[in-house]
Amino acid sequence: MTSQRDLKVAIILMIILLVTGFICYASFSPPTPDEPIRIMFQNKGGKVLFTHSGHMEDYGLDCLDCHHNIEDDDTYNCSECHESTGDEDLPSRADAFHIQCQGCHEEGGGPVECNSCHAL
Numbered sequence: 001m002t003s004q005r006d007l008k009v010a011i012i013l014m015i016i017l018l019v020t021g022f023i024c025y026a027s028f029s030p031p032t033p034d035e036p037i038r039i040m041f042q043n044k045g046g047k048v049l050f051t052h053s054g055h056m057e058d059y060g061l062d063c064l065d066c067h068h069n070i071e072d073d074d075t076y077n078c079s080e081c082h083e084s085t086g087d088e089d090l091p092s093r094a095d096a097f098h099i100q101c102q103g104c105h106e107e108g109g110g111p112v113e114c115n116s117c118h119a120l
């Protein structure tokens, strides 16, 4: 027969395990921000429309192809590191975009003319 006391201990144990489980879950799976469908970049060269989800679904790219830092730093925002001015070790935001976007397009057949990206 289970005594009243054993039952209490069991219930308290259960609550502790539940709370621990929840804390672990909450701390080990940081909420990923929503993946953008498209991004409109406003800038001095003319607006650029970037089909974010299309670059995965239609062109078969991987997050790491662009978010090259994501295994070590969990930010998807390039400007966290690539600021408006850069140097030879760390390109500025605009240089980072031109190197990465144009660089892949030269190999992969995407647009490389200024006004094919700065279309608006």
Ligand code: HEC
Residues within 6 Å of the ligand: 032, 033, 034, 035, 036, 039, 052, 055, 056, 061, 062, 063, 064, 065, 066, 067, 076, 077, 078, 079
């Ligand atoms: C072809 C390049 C490319 C690929 C592939 C890519 N992204 Fe992005 N993503 C970008 C760019 C560029 C931005 C805009 C970053 C900025 O404005 O600093 C962005 C923005 C984001 C943002 C919003 C960040 C913010 O702070 O608003 C999230 C979230 C994101 N990407 C997640 C993902 C995930 C998850 C994958 C893989 C499934 C992925 N991306 C694949 C280029 C890419």
Ligand code: HEC
Residues within 6 Å of the ligand: 066, 067, 068, 069, 073, 075, 076, 077, 078, 079, 080, 081, 082, 089, 090, 091, 095, 096, 097, 099, 100
């Ligand atoms: C957490 C910091 C961080 C974030 C976020 C980040 N980068 Fe970088 N990036 C770096 C550092 C540091 C370097 C220089 C060292 C290296 O090449 O890895 C670099 C280098 C680069 C280079 C030059 C590589 C070469 O071969 O010359 C490009 C292009 C680039 N980043 C594009 C991007 C783009 C586009 C994004 C957003 C989608 C992004 N980075 C997000 C830190 C970051």
Ligand code: HEC
Residues within 6 Å of the ligand: 048, 049, 050, 051, 054, 055, 059, 061, 065, 066, 097, 100, 101, 102, 104, 105, 108, 109, 110, 111, 116, 117
């Ligand atoms: C790793 C490779 C890769 C990177 C990085 C990349 N692209 Fe592309 N992009 C492609 C490919 C592949 C196509 C499709 C070419 C075709 O088949 O027409 C494309 C097509 C495009 C197009 C025309 C069609 C459409 O979907 O709108 C635009 C505009 C474009 N990319 C903008 C960008 C911008 C802006 C960036 C940087 C933020 C970027 N791309 C980064 C591979 C890439």
Ligand code: HEC
Residues within 6 Å of the ligand: 041, 042, 043, 044, 045, 046, 048, 093, 094, 097, 098, 101, 102, 105, 111, 112, 113, 114, 115, 116, 117, 118
């Ligand atoms: C593959 C797409 C692509 C091509 C091709 C391209 N750009 Fe850009 N450009 C971008 C993106 C993306 C940004 C960054 C927007 C941002 O910072 O939010 C940018 C930013 C700029 C800026 C603003 C820089 C700043 O400091 O704010 C200028 C000016 C510019 N581009 C001029 C050009 C010229 C000139 C060409 C042709 C020689 C060119 N771009 C080709 C995508 C492209």
